Amino acid sequence: MARKTRRRRPRQKRSQQRVATILDAAAELLEEVGYRALTTNAIASRAGTSIGSIYQFFPNKNAVVAEVVRGFRGQLDRLLEEILTVDLARSSVTGLVEALVDNLEELAAATPGFGSIFTGGKFGGSAEEEALELEKDIIEPLSDLLAEAYPDVSDEQRRLAMLMVTETTKVLMSRAAQEDRETQQEIRQELKLMLGLYLSTRFEAKKG
Amino acid sequence: MARKTRRRRPRQKRSQQRVATILDAAAELLEEVGYRALTTNAIASRAGTSIGSIYQFFPNKNAVVAEVVRGFRGQLDRLLEEILTVDLARSSVTGLVEALVDNLEELAAATPGFGSIFTGGKFGGSAEEEALELEKDIIEPLSDLLAEAYPDVSDEQRRLAMLMVTETTKVLMSRAAQEDRETQQEIRQELKLMLGLYLSTRFEAKKG
DNA sequence: TTCAAATGTGAGGCGTTGCTCACGTACCTA
DNA sequence: TAGGTACGTGAGCAACGCCTCACATTTGAA
Numbered sequence: 481m482a483r484k485t486r487r488r489r490p491r492q493k494r495s496q497q498r499v500a501t502i503l504d505a506a507a508e509l510l511e512e513v514g515y516r517a518l519t520t521n522a523i524a525s526r527a528g529t530s531i532g533s534i535y536q537f538f539p540n541k542n543a544v545v546a547e548v549v550r551g552f553r554g555q556l557d558r559l560l561e562e563i564l565t566v567d568l569a570r571s572s573v574t575g576l577v578e579a580l581v582d583n584l585e586e587l588a589a590a591t592p593g594f595g596s597i598f599t600g601g602k603f604g605g606s607a608e609e610e611a612l613e614l615e616k617d618i619i620e621p622l623s624d625l626l627a628e629a630y631p632d633v634s635d636e637q638r639r640l641a642m643l644m645v646t647e648t649t650k651v652l653m654s655r656a657a658q659e660d661r662e663t664q665q666e667i668r669q670e671l672k673l674m675l676g677l678y679l680s681t682r683f684e685a686k687k688g
Numbered sequence: 689m690a691r692k693t694r695r696r697r698p699r700q701k702r703s704q705q706r707v708a709t710i711l712d713a714a715a716e717l718l719e720e721v722g723y724r725a726l727t728t729n730a731i732a733s734r735a736g737t738s739i740g741s742i743y744q745f746f747p748n749k750n751a752v753v754a755e756v757v758r759g760f761r762g763q764l765d766r767l768l769e770e771i772l773t774v775d776l777a778r779s780s781v782t783g784l785v786e787a788l789v790d791n792l793e794e795l796a797a798a799t800p801g802f803g804s805i806f807t808g809g810k811f812g813g814s815a816e817e818e819a820l821e822l823e824k825d826i827i828e829p830l831s832d833l834l835a836e837a838y839p840d841v842s843d844e845q846r847r848l849a850m851l852m853v854t855e856t857t858k859v860l861m862s863r864a865a866q867e868d869r870e871t872q873q874e875i876r877q878e879l880k881l882m883l884g885l886y887l888s889t890r891f892e893a894k895k896g
Numbered sequence: 897t898t899c900a901a902a903t904g905t906g907a908g909g910c911g912t913t914g915c916t917c918a919c920g921t922a923c924c925t926a
Numbered sequence: 927t928a929g930g931t932a933c934g935t936g937a938g939c940a941a942c943g944c945c946t947c948a949c950a951t952t953t954g955a956a
Contacts, residue, residue: 488932488933490932490933491931491932491933492922492923492924492932492933494922494923494932494933494934495932495933495934498933498934516724519912519913519914520913520914520915521912521913521914524936529934529935530934530935530936531914531915531916531935531936532915532916532917532933532934532935532936533933533934533935534915535914535915535916536932536933536934540914540915541913541914541915602724640874640875640878641878643863643875644860644875644878644879644882647859647860647863648856648859648860648882650859651855651856651858651859652852652855652856655851655855666848667848667851667852670848670849670852670886671852673886673889673890674852674856674882674883674885674886675882677882677885677886677889678878678881678882678885678886681881681885682881696902696903698902698903699901699902699903700902700903700952700953700954702902702903702904702952702953703902703903703904706903706904727942727943727944728943728944728945729942729943729944732906737904737905738904738905738906739905739906739944739945740903740904740905740906740945740946740947741903741904741905742945743944743945743946744902744903744904748944748945749943749944749945897956898955898956899954899955899956900953900954900955901952901953901954901955902951902952902953902954903950903951903952903953904949904950904951904952905947905948905949905950905951906947906949907946907947907948908945908946908947909944909945909946909947910943910944910945910946911942911943911944911945912941912942912943912944913940913941913942913943914939914940914941914942915938915939915940915941916937916938916939916940917935917936917937917938917939918935918936918937919934919935919936920933920934920935921932921933921934921935922931922932922933922934923930923931923932923933924929924930924931924932925928925929925930925931926927926928926929
């Protein structure tokens, strides 16, 4: 019952290339129209292939998106390793937040579809799970870093703060994306200020 | 071309009652499943009537939602008139933000569907326009109040601050709604703190 | 009471979308 | 060169959602 049809794994170069093209097409369309309006036919068309080919390698539409997200997670993890290796005893949370926002913006600008995934939310199935993991990829190392630097802050308080940071960042980056370059910059500026003030109050004040 | 079919306006009590029931059903379903999963058949079924009846009085699904939103605007306007008649020379923006968050929460709790509309975004057509108006209903009087109290803050800066307040409030109220009562309370607490800090920095500092 | 206007109904038209399947082509090994 | 496997294709199926329309019922003014 309810066993999902297993799909072929691409063995020849030809099909591996095709899968890559399909994923690129999906990412581009995600950027352009978002998840809701993303259709399998559009992906096939953009990839210059047929719908049948998609279903040779993916069990359903959601799985294509899940795979796209998995790719983003790799890129994000590499990025975070750089900026989250700061010594918070020297610098402040303010600087950390600024680096985070700037780097996320760069990643989003360089990676079609990343913004839609990071800020988008509400696909279902495995794509949603993968997107949640992507969020965890940010939260957990950041949380660990803060836990070490500010041991007097409770786990619960830190958990709340992480929620504030991610949710606020997601909307405002998403909202910024709709505006012109200048306004985008301004919004990110305000975001950094707001998060900086908030985190300083919640963490710096309790500096051990 | 493209002329939208005009619909009947309910003249008899019977139909007026039916329209009210349809709107209530739509609001409830909006609360339960959100706009994306809202179907005309579900509205009819919940309202205990037939799809045909809906289309007697509404040109399309979106118009039903638009009408629901119009109802919410009325309630919101009444609410805002109370809390936005404060003298900012006496109290601070912090208190204003706290009152705003608390009252929005109360309204959302007492009004099925209000949360989905306020935080939801992205319907299309007239419902989206109406939802934008609902947002303006908050922004404009608040902006005017701040303009009067802090004349040294530029229009542009105030516009940005309003964007920060509304977007942040929307996500966090929305996110809070998924959590248990206690966490909801905590999130609102953090929201008030964060907005309070931000607005104080952007406004109080320039007190004329 | 009469009848036109208002209202109520729901089967089904129509367009869309995810996905299948039967068939054809490319590749690879022997 | 043969034949098996991997891959490619796109017409079309099934499900679903919005909305229409032909017909039935109720209302209220004359």
